[in-house]
Amino acid sequence: MEKVFERTKGLTDTEFGYCPGCHHSVLHRMVAETLEELDILDKTVGVCPVGCAVFMYEYMSCDIIEAAHGRAPAVATGVKRVIPDRIVFSYQGDGDLASIGTAEIVHAAARGENISVIFINNTTYGMTGGQMAPTTLINQKTTTCPTGRNPAVNGYPIRVCEMLATLDGPSYIERVCPTSPAGFAKTKKAIRHAFENQIAGKGFSLVEVLSNCPTHLRMTPIETYRRIDEEMTKVFPPGVFLDR
Amino acid sequence: MGVIKIDRDKCKGCELCVHFCPKGCIAMEDGYNHKGYRPSYFAKENECTGCAICARMCPDVAIEVWR
Numbered sequence: 001m002e003k004v005f006e007r008t009k010g011l012t013d014t015e016f017g018y019c020p021g022c023h024h025s026v027l028h029r030m031v032a033e034t035l036e037e038l039d040i041l042d043k044t045v046g047v048c049p050v051g052c053a054v055f056m057y058e059y060m061s062c063d064i065i066e067a068a069h070g071r072a073p074a075v076a077t078g079v080k081r082v083i084p085d086r087i088v089f090s091y092q093g094d095g096d097l098a099s100i101g102t103a104e105i106v107h108a109a110a111r112g113e114n115i116s117v118i119f120i121n122n123t124t125y126g127m128t129g130g131q132m133a134p135t136t137l138i139n140q141k142t143t144t145c146p147t148g149r150n151p152a153v154n155g156y157p158i159r160v161c162e163m164l165a166t167l168d169g170p171s172y173i174e175r176v177c178p179t180s181p182a183g184f185a186k187t188k189k190a191i192r193h194a195f196e197n198q199i200a201g202k203g204f205s206l207v208e209v210l211s212n213c214p215t216h217l218r219m220t221p222i223e224t225y226r227r228i229d230e231e232m233t234k235v236f237p238p239g240v241f242l243d244r
Numbered sequence: 245m246g247v248i249k250i251d252r253d254k255c256k257g258c259e260l261c262v263h264f265c266p267k268g269c270i271a272m273e274d275g276y277n278h279k280g281y282r283p284s285y286f287a288k289e290n291e292c293t294g295c296a297i298c299a300r301m302c303p304d305v306a307i308e309v310w311r
Contacts, residue, residue, distance in 0.1 A: 002311055003308065003309070003310050004311045005296040005299035005308060005309040008305075011305065016305075018303070019256075020258040020303075021260060022303055025304055026303045029303075180264075181264060181300065184300055184301065220258075221258040222260065222263050225260075
């Protein structure tokens with residue numbers, strides 16, 4: 001019999017410390033598999049965020065830098081400009097990228113930096129206790145808006161892909177929704193495309209992944225997948241926003 | 245014909261493999277693993293086609309597949 005699925009060399013032997021059903025583990029694996037498939041593990045530098053994925057350096061076999069909160073695109077810019085033959089990616093959550101790091105991501109995109117950004121949008125702050133994030137949906141209950149997000153007080157969710165797609169700098173922007181085997185394949189393809197773009201020197205690529213947080217949404221993993229399909233995709237429609 | 249091996253101690257009992265297996269070959273154990281989760285197990289060994297959907301859906305890379 002032939003082995004058709006095994007653990008990628010892009011991951012270390014450390015077991016993931018994430019909650020059961022968390023999308024972070026899935027996306028770490030997809031990034032690791034992509035790096036292995038493209039044979040760039042030994043020349044890749046990742047920049048990880050502040051948030052649950054802060055421990056990414058434990059799990060990935062490539063080099064990882066831990067950036068200050070939200071500053072991953074700035075650190076990635078520095079690495080890429082000093083050692084241009086390295087493949088540089090940042091991996092950021094919605095609290096990191098869309099809140100404290102809004103300035104960094106917008107300007108990195110506007111400059112068209114040749115980096116790949118994996119943006120994990122789960123509509124809440126996972127690590128700090130499920131507070132309201134810039135991407136929290138209208139009427140979604142969180143620990144800092146216990147009666148639901150009210151636009152009159154808390155404003156509206158930010159659509160990062162649409163916002164960055166108005167700029168001339170970025171090369172590739174796509175939003176994906178990994179909630180089914182087909183969605184997983186599409187997500188993997190999008191991540192691979194973001195890295196291939198960088199290798200080809202095309203410039204800034206961003207993949208937004210609609211993801212879950214079973215713990216703070218107080219749902220089972222399967223319910224969170226359903227929530228992504230039924231509620232999140234209405235506000236954050238999946239699709240390719242830019243590919244040039 | 246396929247065979248899967250679920251690492252009982254890596255499994256966190258999220259049930260995604262059980263939900264997405266097209267043949268319903270995977271079920272949840274009644275016992276607990278050393279982490280304190282109820283792990284999944286390979287229940288219908290004759291019906292597995294080795295499609296590896298379970299392994300791709302597993303967040304904790306706890307499943308290996310042969311075909």
